[in-house]
Amino acid sequence: MDEKEKLRIDKYLWSIRLFKTRTLATDACKAGRIKLNGQNIKPSYEVKIGDVFHVSKGIERKQVRVTGLLHSRADAKTVINFYDDITPEEETLGYKSMFHAPTLKRDRGTGRPTKKDRREIDDLISDEDVKSQE
Template sequence: MPEKEKLRIDKYLWAIRVFKTRTLASDACKAGRVKLDTKNIKPSYEVKIGDTYQVSKGPDRKIIRVTGLLENRVDAKKAVDYYLDITPVEQTQAFKSMFQAPILKRDRGTGRPTKADRREIDDLKDNFFDTEDEE
C-alpha cells in the first residue's frame, strides 16, 4: 500500500479498523470522542506519524500512536502495522472487569424458574454487588 503524506483523521481511523465506517469515525470526531493531547479534533484534522490519539468507542477507550499512514482500508492483520496500541493494560482490564456480572444460564427445556429458583437468582445478584467494606 502506498503511504500518503496528508490523511484525514476520520479516514485513518476507518482504515486501521477502529471504526466500521468512515461516517462513524467522522461522527466520533464531531462528538469529541477523538482527542489529541486532551483537545477535541475535527474529522478533517491531518494525521501525522508519531501523534498519539485517545479514542473512545462505547465503553472502550484506546490510546493509539500513529506509526504509518494508511489511505485505504485493509484487513486487520495488515492494519496493526500502521498504529501502536499504547493503552495501559491495567486501565483496560479494570474497566472491563467493572462491568462483568455473573451470567445465569438455565438448561434448555427446564421451563420457567420456580419461585424458589427466582429467590436463588435474586440472592446471587444481590450478593454479587455487595462488598464487605459497606458494613
C-alpha cells in the same frame, strides 16, 4: 505538503480498522470520543506521524500512536504496521474483566420473584456496582 502526506483523522481511523465505516469514525470525532492531548478534534484534523490519540468506543478505551499513514482500508495483518496500540495494561484488563462479571439466571418457569428473592437480586446487583467503581 504533498497530497500523500495529508490524511484526515476519520479516514485514518477507518483505514486502520478501529471503526467499521468512515461515517462511524466521523460521528465519533463529532461526539468528542476522539482526543488529542486531551482536546476534542474535528473529523477534518490532519494526522501526523507520532500523534497519540485517545479513542473511546463504548466501554472500550484505546490509546493509539500513529506510525504511518494508510490512505485506504487494508487487511488486518497490514494495518498493524501503521499504528501502535499503547493502551496501558490496566485499562485493557479492566475492559476484559467486564465480561467475566457474574450474571443472574433464574430457572425457567419459576414465575415471578418473591419479595425476598427481589431483595437478594438487588443486593447482588448493588455489590457488583460497588466492585466496578473500585
